[in-house]
Amino acid sequence: MGKRKRKKEEAPPVEQFGDKLVARNRRASFNYELSERFEAGMVLVGSEVKVLRQTAADLTEAYCAVRRNEVWLLGLNIPELQGTAWGHQPKRPRKLLLHRHEIEQIQRAVDRQGMTAVATRLYFRGGRAKIEIALARGKRQADKRETIKQREADREAQAAIARGRDER
Secondary structure, three states: OOOOOOOHHHOOOHHHHOOEEEEEOHHHHHHEEEEEEEEEEEOOOHHHHHHHHOOOOEOOOOEEEEEOOEEEEEOOEOOOOOOOOOOOOOOOOEEEEOOHHHHHHHHHHHHHOOOEEEEEEEEEEOOEEEEEEEEEEEOOHHHHHHHHHHHHHHHHHHHHHHHHHHHO
């Protein structure tokens, strides 16, 4: 008996391979108004992947720049692997893998609309390291205060709902 080919819709979901969040940039949503998001692959060295699997990375200063129709991730800190004779530079520029139309879209937003491409999440999907990039516009101080007020109001509402459940 021959093996039957799997149809595309029968392929196992990506979650089955063990998606794993490595790092999240919480400051990005506080400092910027985030709009369109892109998922990109990264060109990494073996020791970088090994460190990322141990969930050690810092996205707080990470942003993207377009140079010669290529997108580069700058400011991502992946610490060196301990106990090795050779490794990688922690803050080296890393090339991102995106489709041409996505690169052009990012370039247009940065050039014409004065936006910034900020890294928001770093994770593994299907065994491959991925990074989520968001086009962002800087917030003013008053907007940041409004964000804090909204967050506190949401927390109070959630606490009131939880208290209501406990009283039953």
